[in-house]
Amino acid sequence: MTMRRIGVYICHCGGNISDYVDVEKVRGTVESEPGVVVAKTAMFTCSDATQQEMLQDIQEQNLDGLVVASCSPKLHTFTFRGVARRAGLNPYEYTQVNVREQCSWAHTDDRAGATEKAIRLVRAGIARTGLTVPLDPTVVQTVPKALVVGGGIAGLRAALGLSDIGIAVFLVEKEAQVGGWVAGFGSMYPHEKNGQELMAHLKGEIAKRSNITVFTKAELVGKAGSFGNYQATIKVGGGKAGAAPAAAAETIQVDVGSIIVATGFDSYHPEAGEYGYGMEGVVTLPEFKELLDSSGLGAGEGRGNGHRDGHDSGRDDGGAGTALTYKGRPVRSIAYIYCVGSRQSRDVPNANTYCSRFCCNAAVHTSLEVAAAAAPRTGGGGVSAGVRQYHLYRDMRTYGKYELLFNEARDKGSVFLKFGDDAPPAVARDERSGRLLVTVADQLTMSTEVTIPADLVVLVTGMVPRSNEELIKTLKLPVGKDRFFNEIHPKLRPVETVVDGVYICGACQGPKNSAESVASALAAVTQSAGILKKGFAELEPLVAKVDPDQCTWCGKCQESCPYDGAIRREQVAEGQGEGKVTGRVKGRGKEVAVIDAAVCKGCGGCAPLCPKDAIDLQGYTDAQIKAMIEGLAKEVGQ
Amino acid sequence: MAVAVLNPDLVDMVRRGSHDFNASACMNCGACSAVCPMGIQLLPRKLFRYVLLGMEDQVKENTETIYSCLLCKMCEVNCPGGVHIAENVRSLRHFINRQVFRL
Numbered sequence: 001m002t003m004r005r006i007g008v009y010i011c012h013c014g015g016n017i018s019d020y021v022d023v024e025k026v027r028g029t030v031e032s033e034p035g036v037v038v039a040k041t042a043m044f045t046c047s048d049a050t051q052q053e054m055l056q057d058i059q060e061q062n063l064d065g066l067v068v069a070s071c072s073p074k075l076h077t078f079t080f081r082g083v084a085r086r087a088g089l090n091p092y093e094y095t096q097v098n099v100r101e102q103c104s105w106a107h108t109d110d111r112a113g114a115t116e117k118a119i120r121l122v123r124a125g126i127a128r129t130g131l132t133v134p135l136d137p138t139v140v141q142t143v144p145k146a147l148v149v150g151g152g153i154a155g156l157r158a159a160l161g162l163s164d165i166g167i168a169v170f171l172v173e174k175e176a177q178v179g180g181w182v183a184g185f186g187s188m189y190p191h192e193k194n195g196q197e198l199m200a201h202l203k204g205e206i207a208k209r210s211n212i213t214v215f216t217k218a219e220l221v222g223k224a225g226s227f228g229n230y231q232a233t234i235k236v237g238g239g240k241a242g243a244a245p246a247a248a249a250e251t252i253q254v255d256v257g258s259i260i261v262a263t264g265f266d267s268y269h270p271e272a273g274e275y276g277y278g279m280e281g282v283v284t285l286p287e288f289k290e291l292l293d294s295s296g297l298g299a300g301e302g303r304g305n306g307h308r309d310g311h312d313s314g315r316d317d318g319g320a321g322t323a324l325t326y327k328g329r330p331v332r333s334i335a336y337i338y339c340v341g342s343r344q345s346r347d348v349p350n351a352n353t354y355c356s357r358f359c360c361n362a363a364v365h366t367s368l369e370v371a372a373a374a375a376p377r378t379g380g381g382g383v384s385a386g387v388r389q390y391h392l393y394r395d396m397r398t399y400g401k402y403e404l405l406f407n408e409a410r411d412k413g414s415v416f417l418k419f420g421d422d423a424p425p426a427v428a429r430d431e432r433s434g435r436l437l438v439t440v441a442d443q444l445t446m447s448t449e450v451t452i453p454a455d456l457v458v459l460v461t462g463m464v465p466r467s468n469e470e471l472i473k474t475l476k477l478p479v480g481k482d483r484f485f486n487e488i489h490p491k492l493r494p495v496e497t498v499v500d501g502v503y504i505c506g507a508c509q510g511p512k513n514s515a516e517s518v519a520s521a522l523a524a525v526t527q528s529a530g531i532l533k534k535g536f537a538e539l540e541p542l543v544a545k546v547d548p549d550q551c552t553w554c555g556k557c558q559e560s561c562p563y564d565g566a567i568r569r570e571q572v573a574e575g576q577g578e579g580k581v582t583g584r585v586k587g588r589g590k591e592v593a594v595i596d597a598a599v600c601k602g603c604g605g606c607a608p609l610c611p612k613d614a615i616d617l618q619g620y621t622d623a624q625i626k627a628m629i630e631g632l633a634k635e636v637g638q
Numbered sequence: 639m640a641v642a643v644l645n646p647d648l649v650d651m652v653r654r655g656s657h658d659f660n661a662s663a664c665m666n667c668g669a670c671s672a673v674c675p676m677g678i679q680l681l682p683r684k685l686f687r688y689v690l691l692g693m694e695d696q697v698k699e700n701t702e703t704i705y706s707c708l709l710c711k712m713c714e715v716n717c718p719g720g721v722h723i724a725e726n727v728r729s730l731r732h733f734i735n736r737q738v739f740r741l
Contacts, residue, residue, distance in 0.1 A: 333646040388646035388692070410662040413649070415690050439641060444666055445687045451643045 011070035090134035127631035142228035152180025154506025155262035161525035226598035268341030276427030342462030356462025550614035557606035663719035670713035
């Protein structure tokens, strides 16, 4: 083997590493390793100046390998790959060694031990780099079409966004109609936008686009192919009872470049007896909104019929028939209990520990609707016939612009009572009057225990993830502890999943209001467009590779592979095969395993199972791993 | 303290004719009590809270206190919420006159 020319750069990280690791000693020890031509330390290897120095060294010293010992590869892999590329070195000839998270930060009490460990880690990195070969990214052609799963506000807006930039869309909706939750909403905060109107507008726009195909009563049941070129299988109809008679299920195959999942949420359903749920007069917030809309009190009522009502018709008329009633009885007092099904204690089985984020705003907004509908009417001695509203909350989270809703509700007469996490309100029925009684210790009145007589108790219920077992299986979507779908990075990659080309948006990834759902839907659109408009995508070449000389097809690798279609069985035709390994394949006509580099994720699960040792993981070959172990195990003094 | 059953109509009972009662902006900070020259402990933040919630008995029990107020407005000029404290106390006196003294 010809001697490599490797450059090693060890980072102080401004003290993060050098406070606990003697970086000069590391440099002095590893500079004599075989193949090392340059060994330097730097205050910050990621700084522009040091990057420039590396670039010069690579070119002037004619380096063919680069080792950077600094922080986690999560932070700077792409930084230093870029340095290599700019210097004309193949990016895969560079190795990142983590001497911060996995060394200095972990051993702040043992400077000598940390230094020794750093030496071993850097030696392993050098050993790996000594055996690297130039690799090229796998280029895949992308299909300029996308599949959107879920026809709620996020899915429909995503479909329109894709359509606008010339990407054809297939939209799959499980229900008989698109529209989702929002189509059932009346007036929505913060600007009294009407849910039915919003969705009617979106549906109208969708109908105008020739490049959007909507499948209702449909589900995504299969996904094959690779990133940028998926074959999706959609099952249409036939699923549910009550569907059109004798509607047989039909299966449709479409080719798409990306998949956007916007399957939304479910409303939390309280347990029987939870805050009195199940008693007459105890309702959830969605149930209460329905009651408001159906009694003509919600601002949304009537707008669906197409007439604009200016602002206040149906609210102020105060005529007979518009007073709020429940089961024939007038409602004069309402108690709202917040955080039902959200921010639960960890002691509750399957606790929803998260805040559902939209509910404080939704409940406060609802109380404003009630206040407007039941505005004090003059007459009869001037005593108003308003509805008294009590809000029992843990923490009021009317964040951002919605703070104004809270102020307005307070000004309109809503009373807010704060209860402690450990002292939830109790709901009971007064046997004599038949009224509901809500007892709570109000922290804002020196924790005085008070009992509120209420005609209605509204449980402000949060969001829970839908059960999407089939979809999770089909798409191999990662699900978080909270059972919502997981993005790669909550801040920097908020709509991408670990499955390339599959994006998530809306409330399926966590509680969101409709505005936030739309924002994330449009983020998913731009991410999709990023790969689909370019026409091709570049994938990491760090994937498994089969040596057809060794392979005799036993199928063990395919059995172990978690990715559909990554390993296929193929007959070696004349002059074909994975020729890169040997150029010539022994035993033409024999069957071997062939790996689709676009589907393989390089997990390495197949490599150790191969009885012929025919599989190597590019970038992490057996030879490289063995060399790394030797580098780690070598005595430090030597 | 025994559990107080709220009277949801209390605020409306205090608000009568030209007498308004508005303490929704009160956030219980206590600036009013701190500057009160009479050193009245209850006034006005606890009292207003009783009214807002509908704790009728607690309001009626504090007739003396409600009439101890000088209406000097020291509290009002110092109130960060801009609550019209003196106006509220006047409305409460009318309420007490009617409901307690039967005037």
